[in-house]
Structures are given as structure tokens and as C-alpha cells.
Amino acid sequence: MYWIEIPSAYLEKDAIQLVSLPEKTFCLVFYEGAYVAFSRKCPHAGAPLAEGWCEGRFLVCPYHRQKFDLETGKGLAGQGNYIDIYPTKKDGDKWYIGVKPTFLQRIAHLFSNKS
Ligand code: FES
Numbered sequence: 001m002y003w004i005e006i007p008s009a010y011l012e013k014d015a016i017q018l019v020s021l022p023e024k025t026f027c028l029v030f031y032e033g034a035y036v037a038f039s040r041k042c043p044h045a046g047a048p049l050a051e052g053w054c055e056g057r058f059l060v061c062p063y064h065r066q067k068f069d070l071e072t073g074k075g076l077a078g079q080g081n082y083i084d085i086y087p088t089k090k091d092g093d094k095w096y097i098g099v100k101p102t103f104l105q106r107i108a109h110l111f112s113n114k115s
Contacts, residue, residue, distance in 0.1 A: 001087070001098045001099065001100050001101075002098070002099055002101065003089065003096040003097070003098055003099070004021060004023055004024070004096060004097055004099055005094055005095070005096055006019060006021075006028065006035070006037075006088075006094075006095045006096060006097055007019075007021075008094075010028055011028075011030075011035065011095060012028075012030070013030040014030075015029075016028070016029045016049070016050050016051075016052060016053070016054070016059075017029070017050065018040060018048070018050035019037075019097075023099050024086075024097065024099050025040050026038065026039065026040055026086060026097065027039065027040050027049050027050050029054060029059070029070070031054065031057070031070050032057075034088065034090070035088050035095050036070050036071075036085065036088065037085070037086040037087075037088050037097045038059065038068075038070070038073065038083050038084060038085050038086065039073075039083040039084045042061040042063065042066065042083070043075075043081040043082065043083060044061065044063070044064060044066050044079070044081060045063060045064065047061050047062055047063035047064075048062070049061060049062075049083070054070070055067070057069060057070050057071060058070065058076075059083070066079050066081070067079075068082065068083045070085070071085070072085070073085040086098060086099070
């Protein structure tokens with residue numbers, strides 16, 4: 001995993017942001033003193049989760065109101081689904097998201113270590 005800085009323009013504390021970076025597109029919300037990064041689409045029918053809202057520790061999907069735990073990503077009992085929660089960290093006044101390398105990046109890394 002490697003870390004990408006989240007541009008400060010996305011560090012909004014009062015609304016869910018859709019963050020588009022070359023490496024990854026994700027949603028970002030400020031919750032309990034930290035930024036939580038999660039899937040941009042709902043696993044139920046693909047709604048844009050940046051248009052959802054938070055009710056306590058739950059993210060609510062704007063289409064059919066399914067709810068997802070912002071700490072675990074799990075949907076409510078009976079939904080049988082989940083959203084991805086991505087790792088974030090703060091270093092100084094900057095925030096970062098942890099990203100897993102793609103398959104092609106892993107292959108390129110293998111070859112770069114052999115020369
Ligand atoms: S698309 Fe999210 S609950 Fe249906």
C-alpha cells in the first residue's frame with residue numbers, strides 16, 4: 001500500500017466530497033474528528049454516494065436509503081452488502097489515503113527491482 005495526499009480543497013468538514021485523483025476516485029467525509037474515505041458507488045444499485053448524507057455513524061444512500069457503517073463499511077442487518085472503507089492518516093496538517101497498487105503497478109515494481 002502507498003499513501004496519496006488528499007488535496008486540501010477536498011478537506012471539507014460539512015459535506016461529503018467526491019475526490020477524483022489520478023490514482024483513485026472516492027468519497028470523503030469528516031466524522032468523529034477524522035476523514036473517512038469510502039466507495040463512490042452504492043453496492044445496491046450504483047447510486048453516487050457523494051449525494052448521500054450521514055446519520056450518526058451511518059452513511060445513507062440517496063436512492064433507496066440503505067445505510068452503511070462508516071467505521072466498518074457494513075450495511076445494516078438484512079442488506080447483505082457493504083462499502084469499502086479506505087485507510088486515511090494525518091501527517092502534520094495534511095491528510096492521506098492509503099491505496100493498494102494495481103496489478104500492473106505490482107508487475108512494473110517487480111521488473112524495476114530486477115535491473
Ligand atoms: S442504490 Fe443505494 S440503496 Fe439502492
